[in-house]
Amino acid sequence: xxxxxxxxxxxxxxxxxxxxxxxxxxxxxxxxxxxxxxxxxxxxxxxxxxxxxxxxxxxxxxxxxxxxxxxxxxxxxxxxxxxxxxxxxxxxxxxxxxxxxxxxxxxxxxxxxxxxxxxxxxxxxxxxxxxxxxxxxxxxxxxxxxxxxxxxxxxxxxxxxxxxxxxxxxxxxxxxxxxxxxxxxxxxxxxxxxxxxxxxxxxxxxxxxxxxxxxxxxxxxxxxxxxxxxxxxxxxxxxxxxxxxxxxxxxxxxxxxxxxxxxxxxxxxxxxxxxxxxxxxxxxxxxxxxxxxxxxxxxxxxxxxxxxxxxxxxxxxxxxxxxxxxxxxxxxxxxxxxxxxxxxxxxxxxxxxxxxxxxxxxxxxxxxxxxxxxxxxxxxxxxxxxxxxxxxxxxxxxxxxxxxxxxxxxxxxxxxxxxxxxxxxxxxxxxxxxxxxxxxxxxxxxxxxxxxxxxxxxxxxxxxxxxxxxxxxxxxxxxxxxxxxxxxxxxxxxxxxxxxxxxxxxxxxxxxxxxxxxxxxxxxxxxxxxxxxxxxxxxxxxxxxxxxxxxxxxxxxxxxxxxxxxxxxxxxxxxxxxxxxxxxxxxxxxxxxxxxxxx
Amino acid sequence: xxxxxxxxxxxxxxxxxxxxxxxxxxxxxxxxxxxxxxxxxxxxxxxxxxxxxxxxxxxxxxxxxxxxxxxxxxxxxxxxxxxxxxxxxxxxxxxxxxxxxxxxxxxxxxxxxxxxxxxxxxxxxxxxxxxxxxxxxxxxxxxxxxxxxxxxxxxxxxxxxxxxxxxxxxxxxxxxxxxxxxxxxxxxxxxxxxxxxxxxxxxxxxxxxxxxxxxxxxxxxxxxxxxxxxxxxxxxxxxxxxx
Numbered sequence: 001x002x003x004x005x006x007x008x009x010x011x012x013x014x015x016x017x018x019x020x021x022x023x024x025x026x027x028x029x030x031x032x033x034x035x036x037x038x039x040x041x042x043x044x045x046x047x048x049x050x051x052x053x054x055x056x057x058x059x060x061x062x063x064x065x066x067x068x069x070x071x072x073x074x075x076x077x078x079x080x081x082x083x084x085x086x087x088x089x090x091x092x093x094x095x096x097x098x099x100x101x102x103x104x105x106x107x108x109x110x111x112x113x114x115x116x117x118x119x120x121x122x123x124x125x126x127x128x129x130x131x132x133x134x135x136x137x138x139x140x141x142x143x144x145x146x147x148x149x150x151x152x153x154x155x156x157x158x159x160x161x162x163x164x165x166x167x168x169x170x171x172x173x174x175x176x177x178x179x180x181x182x183x184x185x186x187x188x189x190x191x192x193x194x195x196x197x198x199x200x201x202x203x204x205x206x207x208x209x210x211x212x213x214x215x216x217x218x219x220x221x222x223x224x225x226x227x228x229x230x231x232x233x234x235x236x237x238x239x240x241x242x243x244x245x246x247x248x249x250x251x252x253x254x255x256x257x258x259x260x261x262x263x264x265x266x267x268x269x270x271x272x273x274x275x276x277x278x279x280x281x282x283x284x285x286x287x288x289x290x291x292x293x294x295x296x297x298x299x300x301x302x303x304x305x306x307x308x309x310x311x312x313x314x315x316x317x318x319x320x321x322x323x324x325x326x327x328x329x330x331x332x333x334x335x336x337x338x339x340x341x342x343x344x345x346x347x348x349x350x351x352x353x354x355x356x357x358x359x360x361x362x363x364x365x366x367x368x369x370x371x372x373x374x375x376x377x378x379x380x381x382x383x384x385x386x387x388x389x390x391x392x393x394x395x396x397x398x399x400x401x402x403x404x405x406x407x408x409x410x411x412x413x414x415x416x417x418x419x420x421x422x423x424x425x426x427x428x429x430x431x432x433x434x435x436x437x438x439x440x441x442x443x444x445x446x447x448x449x450x451x452x453x454x455x456x457x458x459x460x461x462x463x464x465x466x467x468x469x470x471x472x473x474x475x476x477x478x479x480x481x482x483x484x485x486x487x488x489x490x491x492x493x494x495x496x497x498x499x500x501x502x503x504x505x506x507x508x509x510x511x512x513x514x515x516x517x518x519x520x521x522x523x524x525x526x527x528x529x530x531x532x533x534x535x536x537x538x539x540x541x542x543x544x545x546x547x548x549x550x551x552x553x554x555x556x557x558x559x560x561x562x563x564x565x566x567x568x569x570x571x572x573x574x575x576x577x578x579x580x581x582x583x584x585x586x587x588x589x590x591x592x593x594x595x596x597x598x599x
Numbered sequence: 600x601x602x603x604x605x606x607x608x609x610x611x612x613x614x615x616x617x618x619x620x621x622x623x624x625x626x627x628x629x630x631x632x633x634x635x636x637x638x639x640x641x642x643x644x645x646x647x648x649x650x651x652x653x654x655x656x657x658x659x660x661x662x663x664x665x666x667x668x669x670x671x672x673x674x675x676x677x678x679x680x681x682x683x684x685x686x687x688x689x690x691x692x693x694x695x696x697x698x699x700x701x702x703x704x705x706x707x708x709x710x711x712x713x714x715x716x717x718x719x720x721x722x723x724x725x726x727x728x729x730x731x732x733x734x735x736x737x738x739x740x741x742x743x744x745x746x747x748x749x750x751x752x753x754x755x756x757x758x759x760x761x762x763x764x765x766x767x768x769x770x771x772x773x774x775x776x777x778x779x780x781x782x783x784x785x786x787x788x789x790x791x792x793x794x795x796x797x798x799x800x801x802x803x804x805x806x807x808x809x810x811x812x813x814x815x816x817x818x819x820x821x822x823x824x825x826x827x828x829x830x831x832x833x834x835x836x837x838x839x840x841x842x
Binding site for chain 1: 605607612625626627628629630632633635683684687688690691787807810811812813814815816817820821824826827828829830831833834837838842
């Protein structure tokens with residue numbers, strides 16, 4: 001419940017400013033490292049994952065590259081022929097036929113092999129899977145073709161790849177040397193690349209990653225993926241192929257290596273390498289959805305953990321801050337009580353730290369203040385008690401002098417005696433009030449409870465104050481309906497003191513020609529007497545301090561008063577087990593309500 | 600103070616969310632490239648997405664046509680092989696349809712009129728004379744008016760000639776039936792058939808007329824004498840087709 005209350009205060013903004021500050025500070029101090037660590041760890045995971053992808057793709061491409069290299073070693077290697085004789089003459093036809101037949105059998109990728117003489121004329125040709133003699137007789141002059149011109153210069157020839165209905169093919173040609181190293185013939189072969197193409201098509205990276213093989217001009221030889229690319233498709237205008245053609249290796253680490261795939265219709269992370277000797281290009285494309293599948297799981301878990309940590313901090317921060325601010329708040333509240341003169345209070349702080357020490361010191365201080373207050377009250381009581389007799393005597397004698405008991409008093413003398421008499425009255429009032437307060441605070445106020453008839457008290461009080469009200473021509477209206485025969489439990493002298501005090505205040509602060517209305521409200525237990533005037537009224541701030549000792553509103557001006565009347569009234573009412581309330585509006589008047597238990 | 604802490608907190612949270620977003624949603628490089636448009640060789644104006652072949656078996660008046668079933672099967676077989684080859688070379692971006700005129704078209708003249716005295720270099724005179732006659736007969740009031748060009752397609756007329764020669768020009772190709780039926784051309788007949796067809800798309804011969812020496816390995820050169828299953832169109836030429 002305490003936690004919920006604390007959380008509620010935090011969430012709905014009712015917390016103290018210090019608590020809000022501490023809560024935010026806690027959140028900031030706890031959440032910032034969490035967010036930082038979370039972000040940094042995600043970054044590291046990303047980087048590490050990126051390097052893993054790069055390594056895997058480059059490894060796959062390396063294997064493919066090796067396979068292609070081996071394919072050409074196997075095919076071109078077979079075509080490397082050197083005869084044992086040293087004359088510069090063509091190989092004898094029977095031997096040539098035997099050689100071509102063996103070459104065709106040696107590697108299933110060979111489709112056609114032929115010997116070309118130094119004039120560029122095909123002299124013997126064999127084709128695989130052909131029983132017809134029709135084409136074997138078709139021997140042509142190939143002197144204008146690179147499969148003749150290149151090897152004639154002593155170099156191996158590898159043509160561009162081309163797409164045929166049998167599959168991707170390439171033409172290879174190699175010079176045939178005699179024992180002296182002289183070129184005596186050219187051997188040429190049409191080689192099917194199906195084996196290489198299938199290997200590329202079947203290569204998988206992860207679950208859906210694929211590879212693409214392109215020839216030296218950027219045309220697709222074979223591709224895995226979603227069959228988007230077809231053999232022969234020209235990708236030379238694509239950025240990544242341009243980069244590969246320019247000799248740059250793509251390692252799947254740079255920003256551009258994440259792109260919309262060529263072999264799949266989604267974003268991929270890709271690497272690319274060149275294949276030496278044939279200058280082909282190999283490209284790996286791994287869809288991000290697959291490549292990052294595990295990473296997404298890790299990321300989700302990291303996010304979840306971070307979220308839970310932040311949530312925990314958000315929930316715990318108000319509780320922690322409350323632990324710190326609660327004793328401070330208790331100190332603040334208790335201090336306000338002490339400020340009001342209530343020295344019987346204390347704080348109960350059990351935090352086992354400096355705050356508990358502060359609380360104990362505070363309690364000691366309040367104890368000390370209480371003793372001082374008691375001493376002060378005692379002093380006031382004694383002083384006022386001792387002053388009362390001489391001051392009363394002074395007033396009495398002044399009265400006698402004014403009345404001429406000591407001889408005739410001149411008019412000037414009488415005029416001078418007026419303020420002296422008024423000051424004497426005020427002094428007596430002040431001493432009486434102080435004595436009353438001192439009695440009350442020293443616990444010497446005697447209350448004799450008995451059944452009291454309120455109308456009697458009110459009539460008596462009104463009678464007593466009649467002349468005062470008449471001076472200001474204030475009408476006092478008393479509505480005693482509802483209290484006939486009903487009595488209240490009170491001290492008759494004290495309740496009269498209360499009513500007189502309230503009516504005299506109403507007269508004192510009332511308007512000239514104003515009114516005072518007195519009425520009762522009776523319930524089963526209580527009788528509340530309301531005294532309403534149409535006087536000055538009070539501000540909300542004044543009402544807060546109304547019953548404090550010596551408090552006087554700045555708006556009362558030169559109206560004489562001690563500031564103790566309402567304090568004493570409240571003390572008396574409460575000592576009689578009653579309550580006193582006040583409702584006032586500045587400029588409109590005031591209503592005091594005195595509630596007493598029925599007797 | 601509280602306000603500033605709140606602002607700092609929101610800023611940090613936003614920054615963290617932004618970084619997390621950036622690390623979880625990768626930047627994807629998108630490139631812009633021109634889409635492929637298949638067109639006639641070196642002629643981007645003439646699109647080749649759809650090619651329609653109107654096939655005609657043409658017999659001079661003084662010659663006897665072979666059995667109807669035989670030449671139609673032959674034509675159908677060669678056209679199907681051509682389509683398979685074309686789809687592969689053109690990456691299925693160019694589509695060939697065909698229509699075979701159901702009966703032999705008997706010429707208005709004897710073969711000597713079409714062939715003239717000179718039949719070398721693939722008999723270009725026959726191509727010219729026959730294509731003129733067929734064009735005339737295919738016109739609205741001609742007897743071949745039923746063979747209509749296909750709307751929205753590049754229309755090619757392919758003539759199977761009961762005579763000599765193999766030639767092509769404009770959008771008309773001609774090939775002697777002998778090239779498709781004689782045993783010595785058995786394995787290369789389809790390549791020869793395709794060779795003449797690709798002239799109608801703008802490709803020139805890749806061999807020297809006088810010496811017959813080929814200057815390329817593809818279907819326009821030495822490839823015309825190879826099995827269609829092992830023939831290709833040079834990638835550089837494909838580029839000129841927009842591929």
